[in-house]
Amino acid sequence: QQQVKQSPQSLIVQKGGISIINCAYENTAFDYFPWYQQFPGKGPALLIAIRPDVSEKKEGRFTISFNKSAKQFSLHIMDSQPGDSATYFCAARFGYKLSFGAGTTVTVRA
Amino acid sequence: NAGVTQTPKFRVLKTGQSMTLLCAQDMNHEYMYWYRQDPGMGLRLIHYSVGEGTTAKGEVPDGYNVSRLKKQNFLLGLESAAPSQTSVYFCASSFAGTKQETQYFGPGTRLLVL
Numbered sequence: 001q002q003q004v005k006q007s008p009q010s011l012i013v014q015k016g017g018i019s020i021i022n023c024a025y026e027n028t029a030f031d032y033f034p035w036y037q038q039f040p041g042k043g044p045a046l047l048i049a050i051r052p053d054v055s056e057k058k059e060g061r062f063t064i065s066f067n068k069s070a071k072q073f074s075l076h077i078m079d080s081q082p083g084d085s086a087t088y089f090c091a092a093r094f095g096y097k098l099s100f101g102a103g104t105t106v107t108v109r110a
Numbered sequence: 111n112a113g114v115t116q117t118p119k120f121r122v123l124k125t126g127q128s129m130t131l132l133c134a135q136d137m138n139h140e141y142m143y144w145y146r147q148d149p150g151m152g153l154r155l156i157h158y159s160v161g162e163g164t165t166a167k168g169e170v171p172d173g174y175n176v177s178r179l180k181k182q183n184f185l186l187g188l189e190s191a192a193p194s195q196t197s198v199y200f201c202a203s204s205f206a207g208t209k210q211e212t213q214y215f216g217p218g219t220r221l222l223v224l
Contacts, residue, residue: 002151002152004152006152009150032211034211034212036215041217041218042217042218043114043200043202043215043216043217043218044153044200044215045214045215046212046213049211049212089152089153093211096141096158096160096166097155097158097168097169098153098155098213099155099169100152100153100154101152102150102151102152103150103152
């Protein structure tokens, strides 16, 4: 079973709106939580990442919120743009390995 | 820099046939990984390598073998392909140690097993 549970499976947002993707994990040994962005026909690329000793990290329009006690973290995409339409994967690292969520397909309508 | 490249981009196999997927990176990364991506499953780790000559099993290793004879190359082999191995395969690489956090992915190989 997947070690990182991601929701929703897909979402549609209007241009300028906020997209929120949530992830949950059980393994408290995870020590690094990245988000990857994938466009159709391409490989995933690192978007933003956070460590568990930080509650929030912001890079431009993208923010990760991290709740260590709840074992949850989320990605917020502010002022969503059509170019943000992609599949987003959360992940968690233990040792050499990343465990990925199932992915969320975000569609931004102009 | 080409980054991470994968060969071939697309392949159709018949059940029982064998093939090798090639991954190459020019970033002098120590670690390399093979994932498969299936709808609704995210990316699942097949095998990985933390250095030339070393390999280890990931989450879904059955039916696959790997080799890392050169630091820049990581090969994924299917000895006897099965329809369940129809998937998109991604190779990734990263630095070792505290710099290993970012994995760089190739463009993927789409494999169809009939």
